[in-house]
Amino acid sequence: MTGKTIFELYQNLLQIYGEQSWWPADTAFEVMVGAILTQNTAWSNVEKAISRLKTSKLLSAESLLRISTDKLAEFIRPSGYFNVKTKRLKSFSYWYLQQGGFEILSTHSTENLREGLLSVHGVGPETADDILLYAFHRPVFVIDNYTRRLFSRIGCANGQASYDDLRIQVEQSLSSDVKDMNEFHALIIRHAKDSCKAIPTCHSCVISQHCQHACNHSFTIE
DNA sequence: ACCCAGGGTCATA
DNA sequence: TATGACCATGGG
Numbered sequence: 001m002t003g004k005t006i007f008e009l010y011q012n013l014l015q016i017y018g019e020q021s022w023w024p025a026d027t028a029f030e031v032m033v034g035a036i037l038t039q040n041t042a043w044s045n046v047e048k049a050i051s052r053l054k055t056s057k058l059l060s061a062e063s064l065l066r067i068s069t070d071k072l073a074e075f076i077r078p079s080g081y082f083n084v085k086t087k088r089l090k091s092f093s094y095w096y097l098q099q100g101g102f103e104i105l106s107t108h109s110t111e112n113l114r115e116g117l118l119s120v121h122g123v124g125p126e127t128a129d130d131i132l133l134y135a136f137h138r139p140v141f142v143i144d145n146y147t148r149r150l151f152s153r154i155g156c157a158n159g160q161a162s163y164d165d166l167r168i169q170v171e172q173s174l175s176s177d178v179k180d181m182n183e184f185h186a187l188i189i190r191h192a193k194d195s196c197k198a199i200p201t202c203h204s205c206v207i208s209q210h211c212q213h214a215c216n217h218s219f220t221i222e
Numbered sequence: 223a224c225c226c227a228g229g230g231t232c233a234t235a
Numbered sequence: 236t237a238t239g240a241c242c243a244t245g246g247g
Contacts, residue, residue, distance in 0.1 A: 039229040045244060080244040124230045144228060189228055
């Protein structure tokens with residue numbers, strides 16, 4: 001547990017990969033839809049689903065509520081769990097409109113907003129924080145499994161700590177800077193993807209002398 | 223054929 | 236509190 005600090009890890013990743021400038025989306029609502037669709041799902045599959053929704057101009061809360069569940073499920077089929085996610089998109093859209101939409105929601109405090117998001121069926125801590133950070137630009141850090149593994153392997157934090165414990169730890173390490181938290185989370189995912197494929201050019205050597213990775217594949221270097 | 227992916231809910235012990 | 240089953244597509 002006596003590795004480098006969380007902030008040093010962030011600086012290393014930023015130096016290696018450069019700015020990621022997330023979230024890849026045109027609108028805040030698209031970020032929210034993407035956050036739900038990407039639950040335990042490869043982003044490449046989510047892109048297909050979102051592309052279909054865009055083409056048919058369904059990327060709004062009103063449209064998602066208007067369309068039948070059967071049709072919506074068919075649109076988002078490529079993103080997997082389509083029956084589950086159809087319900088989640090609809091319950092989220094209902095809440096979103098009932099709350100008055102983006103402008104009204106933007107006036108709420110971060111804590112109230114998180115509470116509201118978590119009250120939606122199908123929105124858990126990670127999805128809520130994705131939305132808070134990338135759609136509402138709130139100073140919130142998103143904890144995912146990559147983060148837990150990377151922190152554990154590098155030793156900059158206890159990967160088994162509770163979600164909020166880890167989240168607050170990172171938020172303090174980055175002085176609650178929105179831009180830094182946006183980048184850090186994006187960089188961790190970028191690093192996980194890269195370290196899964198590029199064994200000969202393992203960037204992790206710069207990050208950890210033990211060549212540890214964020215991804216879940218258990219291979220060894222050297 | 224197997225493992226994983228930018229999780230969350232629900233039932234069970 | 237803490238596991239386990241379940242949801243389902245697509246790429247390696």
